[in-house]
Amino acid sequence: MQTASDLNLSERKVLDIIWRLGPIARTDIGPLTSLSTMSVSRITRELADRGLLSEEVHRSGGRGQPSRPLIIKSDAACSAGVYFSSRGLQVGLIDLSGQLLAHDSVAVEASRPIDVARAAAERISYFCKQEGIPEEKIVGVGFALPGDFIADRKRLNAHAMFPGFRGNDLEAELQAGINKPVYVENDAASAALGERLLGVGQTINHFFFAHIGHGIGGGLVLDGRLYRGARGNAGIIGVQFPNDQPRPSGQDLFAFLQKNGVEASDFEDLEFLRPQTCPPLKTWIARASAQLRERLWITARILDPNAIIIGGRLPFHILQEVVARVDDETFCNEGVDLPRPKVFASSLGPLAGVVGAAVLPLYSRYFISD
Template identity: 40%
Template sequence: MLQTARSLWSLSAADRRLVALMLDAGALSRAELAERIGVTRSAITQMMASLDRFGLVEEEPARKGSRGQPARPMAVRGAAGFSAGVSFSHGYLDAAIIDITGTERAYQHRILPEPTPEAVAKGAADAIAAARIEAGIGTEELLGIGFALPGDFRVDAPLLQAHRYFPAFDGLDARAWFQDRFAERVFVENDGRTCAMGERLAGSGKGCRDFMAVHIGHGVGGGLFLHNRLYRGAHFNAGPLGTFFPLDRPRPSGQDLLETLRANGIDAADFDRLDRVAEDHGDIIAKWCDRAGRQLAPYLHHVANVIDPALIIIGGRLSASLLQDIVKATGLPQHASPERFAGQPPVVIPSTLGARAGAIGAASIPILHLLHPEPA
C-alpha cells in the first residue's frame, strides 16, 4: 500500500540518502548500492523493503550479459511523490508540477494582472489546479509548493528585501504569507538560488556536488551548491553576482536586455515575449548576448578561483538558445580539459531548463528539502 506524500517526510536519514543516491546515479543493482554507501547486501535488502512500503522504488528489467543470475537494477519511482513550483515576473506567472525524480509532469503559463502578493497567490492557486489536471494527479497530496521570489532576505528577520521592480513584496514574510493561503507545505527561496536547486535536481547540475548557477533575470543572481548542499551564507543571501555590475551602466541582466530592446523601439514587455521578439529582431538580441557573455567572463573566472566549482551553469529567465549564445560569448570552456591545474578557466555550460528554470526550480525546493534536510 502506497503512503501519502505527508508520510514521506518521516523517511529515515538512511532512506533519504539511498533515494538521493539513486536519483543521482540512476538505476543500480543491490550490490552496487551496497558498495556505494558502504553497507552489506542484507542491509540494502532491508532498506529497499522500507522504501518499497513508501512506493519509492521499482525494479527495472534485468541486465543481460552478466554471469549467473542477472542483476535487477532498482530505480526511484517518480509517481511516489509530486511537488509544485511557482515563478513570476512583472506580467506573467508560471507553475509546474514535477515528480520526485525531477521529471516535469505539467506546466502552466498565466498572465499576471499585477505583481502583488494577492495576484500571485490567486494566479498560483488557479495554475496549480490546472496543472494537477494536466498531470493527472487530481487532489493527490503534494510534498509541497515552492515559490521563487525576486529579491533577497533581510539580515535581521525572515522578510523579503524585494527587487526594486516588485515593491509590493518588500518587507513581506513571504513564507508565512503564502502558507496562510495554501493547505500544502510552503517553501520560499530567492529566484537565483531556486534556479540552482532546479539545475541540481533536474537540469545541467544533476548529480554534481559542487557548482555555481548564474541567474539571468531581473538582476544578475545566482546560487551555490557546495558539498552537495545549497550554500546560503551567513545571512542567507549567497550567490548573486549583481554587485560586480553597476546599475547605472549596461549589465548582463535580463532586465537590461528588455530595456535595450525598448530603447530600440521594440515592444518587449516581459521575458515571455522574447521568443516572438527574436523572430524579427534577432540581431539586436544576438549583440546583447555577445556583450553579456563578455561582461560575465572575467568575474566567473575570479569567482571560480575562490570556490573551485566543478562547473558554472548559466540559466535564469531566458530561453535555452539565448543562454547558449551567452555561454559561447564568454569564451570559457564548455568541457573539462583532461589536464586540470589550479587557476584554469572554469567550465561554463548553459541551463538545459531554459526559461522553465524558475517554476521547475521552485518545484524542486520541497524535494531537495526532503532528500537533503538542512540542519536547524
C-alpha cells in the same frame, strides 16, 4: 507509521542517489554513500515498503536472474512550483521522479503574496484534474522569490518590479492563500537546486549557477548540497554590476532593445529574436558576455568549483550564445596550469526556475537537505 518527512540522513542519501543516477543497482549505491552493502539493502527495502522505490527488471538475454535496478516510484508524490515574470507567474507540477507533468503561464492582476498564492492554487488544482492526480499527492508548493532575503529569511529585498513582496513574513502571507505547505527560496538558488537534481548538475558536486532573470544573481552547490549561507543569500553576484550602469540582466537587455527600436519587455518576447538578424541583440550579447566572463573568472577562482552553469530566463538559443562567448581556452587561464572549471548552459533552460521551485518541497522532504 513513518512518513516521508521522517527520513533520516542515510535514507535521504540513498534516495538522492537513486533520484539522480537511477535506475541503479543496490551494489552501486554503497560506494557512492559510504554505506555498507547490508545497510543499503535494509534501507532500500524499507523505502520500497513505504512506496518510494520500485525495481525495474532488466534482462540481458543470458541465463540467470534478471538484474533489478532501483528507480524512484514517480507516482508516490508530486509537488508544485511558482516562478515570477513581469507579466505573471509560471506554475509547474512535477512528480517524485522529477518529470515535469504540466506547466503554464498565469496572468495575475494583483501583486500581493496572497493573490499570487491563490492564483497558483487554482492552476495547481486544474493541473491535478487534467492529469488525474489526487490533490492529496501534492506535498507542497515551492516559490522562487525575485529578490534576496533580509535577516531571518521572512523578509525579502524584492526586485523593484515586485514591490508587493516586501512584507514582514512572506512565507506566512503566501501560506494564507494556499492549503499546501509552502517552501520559499530566492529564484537563483532554486534554479541552482533544480539544475542539481534534474539538470546538467546531477553529476557535478561543486558548481556555481549564474542566474540571468530580471536581475543577475547566483546559486552555489557545494558537495552536492545547495549552500545558502548564513542568511540564505550565498551567490549574490549582482553587486558586482552597479544598477546605474549597463549590466548582464534581463531588465538591462529589454531597456537596450527598446532604446534601439526593438519591442521587447519580457522574456517571451525574445523567443523569435536572433542575433544574426537583430543587431541590437547581437551587441548586447557581446557586451553582457564580456561582463559575465570577467566576473565569473573571479568567482571561479574564489570558489574553485568543478563547473559554472549559466541559466535563468533567457531563451536557450540566446543562452548558448552567451556561454560560447564566456567559455573558451582563455577563460580562467592565467598561464600557470590551474584547472579550469567547465562552463555549461543550463540543460533546463528557461524552465529551470519553475522546475527548481517545484523541487523545493521534494528536496526538503525526501533528499539531502540542511
